[in-house]
Structures are given as structure tokens and as C-alpha cells.
Amino acid sequence: MSFRDFCRCASGEPSKKGVGSRRGLEAGGPQAMVYVGASARQNPFMSADLEESIARARALIEGARRIVVLTGAGISTDSGIADFRGPQGLWTKNPEAEKMANIRYYMTDPEVRKRSWQIKLAGAEQERRPNAGHYALLELEKRDQLHTLITQNVDGLHVEAGMNPDRVIEIHGTLREVVCMQCDQRAPMESALERVRAGESDPPCRSCGGILKSATISFGQGLVAEDLANSEVAAKECDLMFAIGTTLGVYPIAGVVPIAHECGGSVIILNAEATEMDRLADVNLRGSISEVLPRVVGGEG
Numbered sequence: 001m002s003f004r005d006f007c008r009c010a011s012g013e014p015s016k017k018g019v020g021s022r023r024g025l026e027a028g029g030p031q032a033m034v035y036v037g038a039s040a041r042q043n044p045f046m047s048a049d050l051e052e053s054i055a056r057a058r059a060l061i062e063g064a065r066r067i068v069v070l071t072g073a074g075i076s077t078d079s080g081i082a083d084f085r086g087p088q089g090l091w092t093k094n095p096e097a098e099k100m101a102n103i104r105y106y107m108t109d110p111e112v113r114k115r116s117w118q119i120k121l122a123g124a125e126q127e128r129r130p131n132a133g134h135y136a137l138l139e140l141e142k143r144d145q146l147h148t149l150i151t152q153n154v155d156g157l158h159v160e161a162g163m164n165p166d167r168v169i170e171i172h173g174t175l176r177e178v179v180c181m182q183c184d185q186r187a188p189m190e191s192a193l194e195r196v197r198a199g200e201s202d203p204p205c206r207s208c209g210g211i212l213k214s215a216t217i218s219f220g221q222g223l224v225a226e227d228l229a230n231s232e233v234a235a236k237e238c239d240l241m242f243a244i245g246t247t248l249g250v251y252p253i254a255g256v257v258p259i260a261h262e263c264g265g266s267v268i269i270l271n272a273e274a275t276e277m278d279r280l281a282d283v284n285l286r287g288s289i290s291e292v293l294p295r296v297v298g299g300e301g
């Protein structure tokens with residue numbers, strides 16, 4: 001099994017909540033069916049007893065040597081970040097807002113770009129700090145158990161918490177940088193916002209005059225092939241896949257969970273609500289991520 005199965009289903013784009021999985025089922029053909037059907041094993045640990053689930057998750061983590069973590073918006077909600085930028089976000093539920101997250105409108109309509117910069121400016125005024133969940137994951141790196149951390153989030157909070165950037169794949173890009181759509185040059189987001197504050201409503205690239213955009217993956221843009229390839233390798237090499245704060249409905253990246261499962265890795269899922277892949281998990285944890293995660297990966301019981 002590889003991402004090709006998922007790419008074929010979802011055209012390589014991040015899908016809207018819930019849509020990706022249905023596409024996978026209806027249009028993906030027999031290979032895509034495997035991960036939702038035939039490979040599912042009975043999960044005896046549905047979180048009727050959270051304490052017992054935490055103990056089981058701790059035991060799995062203690063025995064793992066190559067852990068891959070996949071995080072989604074849920075890990076950042078306790079940092080006060082509304083999930084409006086991502087593929088599952090509020091933008092996508094508001095047609096006008098969705099335009100700003102769609103590469104076609106962004107590239108062709110200066111008004112869309114101006115509004116987008118204003119929203120980013122307003123967002124930058126809000127203080128956003130990593131929370132206990134982000135910090136807890138540092139333990140895995142300190143103990144040399146972390147293979148790779150893949151995040152769907154664009155907030156940069158894993159790296160801000162102190163995670164080694166070399167171990168982090170920001171599969172949907174980052175809001176911390178801007179990129180020129182013409183010459184690919186990157187610059188810090190803050191430098192672009194400073195220009196907006198100074199009166200440029202749609203600041204162009206300083207090198208070539210091209211359109212600047214946050215270095216995030218918009219609707220209509222493909223994921224970075226290298227990031228996707230590295231994620232697939234990580235999923236195949238890991239002995240434990242730990243999905244945190246994602247409903248696992250965003251393809252193709254959610255595919256790392258069934259890939260790890262098929263390759264013999266254990267699976268732990270921590271999320272506030274049920275996910276589309278609970279049946280693949282050895283342990284499902286339901287609860288507050290910033291409360292449960294330190295208990296599961298931290299040194300304290």
C-alpha cells in the first residue's frame with residue numbers, strides 16, 4: 001500500500017472534512033477499500049475506561065523505538081487557535097472565506113489577496129503559544145524514540161515548542177513564512193506583515209515582483225512531493241503510529257495510519273471525538289489532548 005492509492009482518490013489535494021474518505025470508498029477502487037475494510041481488526045480497547053487506555057498506550061510507547069506522530073488541529077485548539085485556516089476549517093464552510101484559501105481566487109483576484117493579508121495581520125496580533133500537548137511530545141525526541149513528526153497544522157507550534165525541525169514534516173506548509181508564487185523565494189511572514197502594516201495592501205515579491213502567499217498549501221495546490229514521500233517512508237518504517245488531534249479524514253496524509261498498520265506498526269489514536277480510523281487502532285484515547293498527552297508520553301504516570 002502506498003500514497004498512490006490515496007493520491008488517486010483525492011487528487012493529491014487536502015480534502016474537506018469527511019469528503020476524502022467518501023471519495024476513497026467510492027472512487028478509489030479495491031486497493032483503497034483495503035484500509036477501511038479488510039485490514040480492520042477488532043479493537044477491544046474503545047475508551048470505556050480511559051485510565052486503562054492510558055496505561056495500554058504508555059506500555060506501547062515504552063516498547064516502541066521508531067515512533068511516527070501525526071498531529072492535526074486538535075492539538076492546537078488549547079493554544080487558542082481556531083481551526084479556520086486548514087482544510088477542515090471554518091474558511092471552508094464560508095464560501096467567501098473559502099475563496100481566500102483557494103489558489104485560483106488568490107492568484108487572480110487582488111481583492112481576495114488584500115482581505116487575506118488583513119486577516120493574517122489580525123491573526124498575528126493574537127498571542128499563540130505551544131501548550132502542554134506540544135511540550136509533551138518533546139519527551140519522545142529526548143528519549144530518542146521519535147522517528148518523524150508529521151503535522152497537518154500550519155501554526156509552527158511544534159518547532160516553537162522546541163522540536164528539532166529536521167524531524168518535523170509540515171505537510172500542509174507553514175504560516176510562519178511567505179513564498180513568491182513566481183520565483184519560489186521564501187521570507188519570514190513577519191516581514192511581509194510589516195509591509196502590510198506600513199500600508200502595502202498586497203505586498204509583491206521584492207526580488208521579482210511576483211505574488212506573495214503564505215507558505216501553506218491552499219486548495220487547488222498539490223502537496224510537496226518530497227514531504228509526501230518522506231511521510232510514506234516514515235509510516236512504513238515506524239513501529240508505532242500515534243495520531244493526535246485529527247479526525248483522520250484529510251487525505252492523502254491520513255493514509256499514513258493504514259500504511260503503518262499494514263506494515264505491522266501499532267496504532268494509537270488520541271482525539272476528542274471518534275475518528276474514521278478508530279478500527280485500526282490498538283488503543284483509542286478520548287479526551288483533552290493537553291491533559292491526556294502528557295500522561296501518555298510523559299515521565300509521570
Ligand SMILES: [Zn+2]
Pocket residue numbers: 180181182183184185205206207208209210
Ligand atoms: Zn519572486
